Amino acid sequence: MSALGNKTAIRIAILALAIVAPFALPAFQVELTFLWIMIVFALSWDIMGGQAGYNSFGNIAFFGIGVYAAAILQIGLFHDVAAYTAAAGGETLTLTPPQYFIGLFAGLAAAPVLAIAAAVVLGVALLGLRGHYFAIATLGLGIAAGELAAGWAWLGGSSGVQVPVYPGSLASQRLLFYFLSAALGIATFTILRRLYATRFGLVLNAIRDDEDKAEALGLRTTRYKIVAWCIAAGFLGLAGGLMGHIIGFIDPREVAFAGATFGVWMVLMAILGGKGTIWGPVIGAAIFHVTRELFWTYLFGWQNVALGLLIIVVVVFFPTGLLGWVRQRYPKLFALNLAASPADRARP
Amino acid sequence: MTDLLNVDAVTKRFGGIVANNRVSLAVTEGSIVGLIGPNGSGKTTLFNSIAGTHAIDEGSIRFEGREISTLRVPEIARLGLVRTFQQTRVFRLMSCLENMLVSVPQQDASLAVMIARPTAEARGRAGELLEFVGLASKRDLPAGSLSFGQQKLLEFAMALMNEPRLLLLDEPTAGINPTLINGLVDRLKRARDHLGITLLVIEHNMRVVMNLAEHIYCLAHGEILAEGRPAEIQSDPRVVAAYLGAS
Numbered sequence: 001m002s003a004l005g006n007k008t009a010i011r012i013a014i015l016a017l018a019i020v021a022p023f024a025l026p027a028f029q030v031e032l033t034f035l036w037i038m039i040v041f042a043l044s045w046d047i048m049g050g051q052a053g054y055n056s057f058g059n060i061a062f063f064g065i066g067v068y069a070a071a072i073l074q075i076g077l078f079h080d081v082a083a084y085t086a087a088a089g090g091e092t093l094t095l096t097p098p099q100y101f102i103g104l105f106a107g108l109a110a111a112p113v114l115a116i117a118a119a120v121v122l123g124v125a126l127l128g129l130r131g132h133y134f135a136i137a138t139l140g141l142g143i144a145a146g147e148l149a150a151g152w153a154w155l156g157g158s159s160g161v162q163v164p165v166y167p168g169s170l171a172s173q174r175l176l177f178y179f180l181s182a183a184l185g186i187a188t189f190t191i192l193r194r195l196y197a198t199r200f201g202l203v204l205n206a207i208r209d210d211e212d213k214a215e216a217l218g219l220r221t222t223r224y225k226i227v228a229w230c231i232a233a234g235f236l237g238l239a240g241g242l243m244g245h246i247i248g249f250i251d252p253r254e255v256a257f258a259g260a261t262f263g264v265w266m267v268l269m270a271i272l273g274g275k276g277t278i279w280g281p282v283i284g285a286a287i288f289h290v291t292r293e294l295f296w297t298y299l300f301g302w303q304n305v306a307l308g309l310l311i312i313v314v315v316v317f318f319p320t321g322l323l324g325w326v327r328q329r330y331p332k333l334f335a336l337n338l339a340a341s342p343a344d345r346a347r348p
Numbered sequence: 349m350t351d352l353l354n355v356d357a358v359t360k361r362f363g364g365i366v367a368n369n370r371v372s373l374a375v376t377e378g379s380i381v382g383l384i385g386p387n388g389s390g391k392t393t394l395f396n397s398i399a400g401t402h403a404i405d406e407g408s409i410r411f412e413g414r415e416i417s418t419l420r421v422p423e424i425a426r427l428g429l430v431r432t433f434q435q436t437r438v439f440r441l442m443s444c445l446e447n448m449l450v451s452v453p454q455q456d457a458s459l460a461v462m463i464a465r466p467t468a469e470a471r472g473r474a475g476e477l478l479e480f481v482g483l484a485s486k487r488d489l490p491a492g493s494l495s496f497g498q499q500k501l502l503e504f505a506m507a508l509m510n511e512p513r514l515l516l517l518d519e520p521t522a523g524i525n526p527t528l529i530n531g532l533v534d535r536l537k538r539a540r541d542h543l544g545i546t547l548l549v550i551e552h553n554m555r556v557v558m559n560l561a562e563h564i565y566c567l568a569h570g571e572i573l574a575e576g577r578p579a580e581i582q583s584d585p586r587v588v589a590a591y592l593g594a595s
Contacts, residue, residue, distance in 0.1 A: 200462045202442075202450040209439035216399065216433075217450070217510055218425030220457040227462060276441075 053208030058141025066240025115237025274321025382561030440492030
């Protein structure tokens with residue numbers, strides 16, 4: 001009874017924090033919005049990287065597709081895209097509030113659809129590959145996608161796309177995208193936590209532990225991997241759709257297909273917190289985001305060096321992530337979870 | 349008497365080495381067949397050929413009359429032909445119970461099946477089978493924390509959970525505590541008698557294979573050297589010579 005009560009209390013507390021935070025810390029609204037997106041990054045990377053043991057370095061491609069899909073659809077519904085994005089001084093575009101919001105939500109609906117479609121195509125092509133070969137094959141995905149976008153004049157080429165201006169005050173825009181990001185973060189967490197308790201979660205873990213054995217039991221491993229990648233792509237597509245509006249400007253290489261920043265960070269955050277767990281990526285994202293901001297503020301000029309050192313320290317001393325380290329150090333804290341295996345907790 | 353598995357003149361080469369040379373054997377439905385032979389005689393290669401791990405060079409392998417030598421491992425497994433591994437393979441970070449639950453027979457992988465939680469029926473059966481192999485008390489421990497012998501038992505239970513028609517067991521008693529071997533032989537027989545699973549067993553322990561199998565094939569240098577009932581094999585001078593290295 002108390003365990004159940006505790007869980008509900010924790011959920012309500014997190015929800016309350018999420019709602020109160022932007023009002024309590026108005027100066028940090030944008031940072032908090034970013035934090036939710038970071039949590040989505042880490043959680044969605046962990047589906048393949050942690051649960052299935054398939055390290056992907058190309059997930060940023062799905063994010064970038066979402067960024068472009070959402071913005072271009074919002075523009076394209078009410079305007080000629082090529083004329084708007086023309087490098088020779090595009091036309092200005094002022095959307096009325098109804099136009100803006102119809103476009104926004106149409107874009108946010110299209111973003112995950114396109115990202116998932118890309119994941120199906122890439123998954124069929126690449127997920128016959130095992131482990132390291134898959135990881136290597138995904139290395140170029142983000143870069144290739146970035147170059148494609150930068151070379152596609154209709155999408156604004158390398159000068160990018162200006163996202164339509166929000167028809168309201170800056171304060172209300174920030175709040176809107178904070179709450180959309182928070183909703184996405186919470187939805188990602190909740191959906192994944194439930195999914196991991198199903199057959200899907202079991203098979204992904206089986207693939208991680210021994211894919212040959214999984215095949216010898218007749219499991220359709222490739223299909224599960226493709227579905228897993230599609231789920232990651234869906235969440236990343238949505239995150240991308242939001243990110244375009246949060247930043248306000250889409251640069252093909254620095255925002256949409258930002259492999260060197262977001263693309264690497266999503267891997268780091270999941271590993272930092274503890275991959276293959278549901279809370280690990282969340283904790284990793286929170287710690288990483290705060291640490292990174294502190295480095296940028298107090299160690300400016302050396303921020304990337306400090307970040308690199310942090311990564312080395314984590315990989316060398318906490319190879320199982322912070323959550324894994326705590327679990328090994330203080331197994332008693334997790335004794336309850338040990339007694340009831342994940343499959344048991346899944347019991348309705 | 350119908351043959352569940354029919355291996356006909358199968359040849360498998362690795363470069364210049366002929367691992368299996370025109371090997372033929374048949375497994376009758378409901379029987380327990382033993383496969384013996386000195387180390388390196390090609391027993392595991394034959395298992396790999398049957399289970400679809402690698403393509404064969406010549407010959408044919410039929411399961412219930414259907415040619416399976418061109419199918420891949422998971423397809424063959426879904427037909428009901430499942431194998432265990434000599435070097436035990438379990439899902440090390442998952443609990444024993446999860447190992448069992450993931451092993452339920454998988455014919456369909458629609459989205460609805462993927463997002464279904466393990467049924468109460470599957471849980472019940474997983475518990476029974478863990479009980480059957482004597483691992484009930486380990487159900488929530490990670491499979492990787494079990495001893496080698498216990499992992500073998502778990503792998504056997506997982507294979508049973510998969511409800512195969514034919515089970516290929518690669519050295520099921522290797523590494524198992526001698527005092528537990530009799531119990532395991534008994535369980536293998538019960539799997540056949542009560543669950544109707546036909547068994548093809550590679551085994552080095554002569555006492556085990558003579559007790560267990562009704563028909564035995566002996567491989568040597570990649571060829572079938574002898575076949576027959578256990579008593580016949582035991583007294584066959586060629587088999588004795590192959591094992592003692594006289595030939």
